[in-house]
Amino acid sequence: MTAPVDVSPASATARCVETPIPPAADLSWEAYAGRACYACEKQLTVGAVLVGRAVGRMGAHVLDIDVYACP
Numbered sequence: 001m002t003a004p005v006d007v008s009p010a011s012a013t014a015r016c017v018e019t020p021i022p023p024a025a026d027l028s029w030e031a032y033a034g035r036a037c038y039a040c041e042k043q044l045t046v047g048a049v050l051v052g053r054a055v056g057r058m059g060a061h062v063l064d065i066d067v068y069a070c071p
């Protein structure tokens with residue numbers, strides 16, 4: 001007898017927006033460009049949620065960037 005596996009995309013992705021925003025320097029290029037979720041690296045197509053701003057700097061350059069997560 002096997003118990004049904006509860007895989008709910010809604011509850012799985014809800015955690016992305018609650019993930020603390022990493023320093024901008026730690027973001028992948030895709031996440032930095034706003035094309036991927038900063039928490040799970042999933043490609044974002046529609047309904048991406050603007051979560052906030054990753055901050056950082058590299059030398060004289062400010063790397064602050066808006067980051068998005070799964071809807």
Ligand SMILES: [Zn+2]
Nearest residue numbers: 016037040070
């Ligand atoms: Zn995600």
